[in-house]
Each structure stands twice: as C-alpha cells, then as structure tokens.
Amino acid sequence: MKFIKIKNYFRIKIMKILFIINYNKKFNYFKYLNNNFNYLNKVINKILIKINKKKLNKNNIINSINKYINNLNEIFLLQYEDKKFIKYILFLKIKYNILINIFDNFSFIIKIINYINKNNKLLIDIINNYLVNWSITRINIIDLIVIKIAISEFIIYYKDININIIINEYKLIILIFSSKNNINFINGILNNILKSKNILSLYDKTKN
Incomplete structure (x- = not known):
C-alpha cells in the first residue's frame, strides 16, 4: 500500500x-x-x-x-x-x-505516453465499443485521458498487475481531478474494458 x-x-x-x-x-x-x-x-x-x-x-x-x-x-x-x-x-x-x-519510473511514463500517442485511434475505438447510449465526445478531456492511461498501462503491463487494484488506484486519481459523479461511470467503463478477453490480445502487439 x-x-x-x-x-x-x-x-x-x-x-x-x-x-x-x-x-x-x-x-x-x-x-x-x-x-x-x-x-x-x-x-x-x-x-x-x-x-x-x-x-x-x-x-x-x-x-x-x-x-x-x-x-x-x-x-x-x-x-x-x-x-x-x-x-x-x-x-x-x-x-x-x-x-x-x-x-x-522514467521508462514507465515514456512507454505509456508513447503508446497513447501511437495508438490514440485504437484507444478511442476501444472506448467507443464499451459506451452505451453515450458519445465519447461527451466525456470531458481529463476523464478521457485517465481512461486512456489506464487502458494503456493494462495493455503494456497486464502480466504484472491486478485488474481490480489498478481500477481502484485510478479511482483515486479521478477523485482528485474530476467529479465524484463521474466515478461510477468511469469505473464501469474500465471494468468492462479491462476485464474483456479482447483487450488481452493487444498485449502481444506491444512486444512487436
């Protein structure tokens, strides 16, 4: 802890x-x-x-x-x-x-930023696939960035992390920089995305 x-x-x-x-x-x-x-x-x-x-x-x-x-x-x-x-x-x-x-922690930061910069369209598509009756354009920029970071960290390091722990840790960040009203919304998105079997297939691509 x-x-x-x-x-x-x-x-x-x-x-x-x-x-x-x-x-x-x-x-x-x-x-x-x-x-x-x-x-x-x-x-x-x-x-x-x-x-x-x-x-x-x-x-x-x-x-x-x-x-x-x-x-x-x-x-x-x-x-x-x-x-x-x-x-x-x-x-x-x-x-x-x-x-x-x-x-x-320098490489940790650089890896995630580089991944997001190179795969922004992929991340947007992933998030869009798990939105129900909601447009990604309605998600404020801070929340969207937090979601992208969480997905990217999971894709790059998924063998070394626990899904529930990483979701809870990002909830702490949301509490600081976003609205409490958004926690359940973002928590739902991250739960659905990070626990999807499809997301794991992207891990191997980061090694190529």
Missing part, C-alpha cells in the same frame, strides 16, 4: 503531460520530464543532507520534514503534487530507510 501514492504520482504526471500535448502537439515532454526529475532529485538530496546532519525524533518525522521543506527556496518552484511527493519520499527514507529512485 505504501507505493500506491508513488505510482499514482507518476500517473498524474502522465495525465498532465497528455493534457498539455492535447493543446500543444510540439510539447517536448521528454525534456520536461528529464528537467523535472533532475530538479526533484536535487531538492530531495538537499533536504536529506540537512536532515542527516541532525538527529531526528522518529515520532516527529512529518513536522521535521515540513520544516525543512518550507525553509527551502527551491520548493516554491514545484507544483502541489511535487511537494506532496517529496514529503512522502522523505518520509519513506527516514521512517523505513526506503529511498525511491524516481528515474526508475
């Missing part, structure tokens, strides 16, 4: 990049990601150095982390979810001695 927050952070990063690409096809997301990840690493390491110089009270980790983050000038250049992510990474490091290398 610890790592759901981390995985969802990178899914949200994908979502925001795809939202930008929707309006700016020339957006260099590879360069953006590389710069963003380098900057996150810089901030995390800088705070760790400060924290390691002092003995922390393990029962007061969150307050200590917040103190160092709030006193760091670089933090003001980061977005809200970046700040939350940094706090969580630092918490895992101090509390459990787990430090996540964010560049390990």
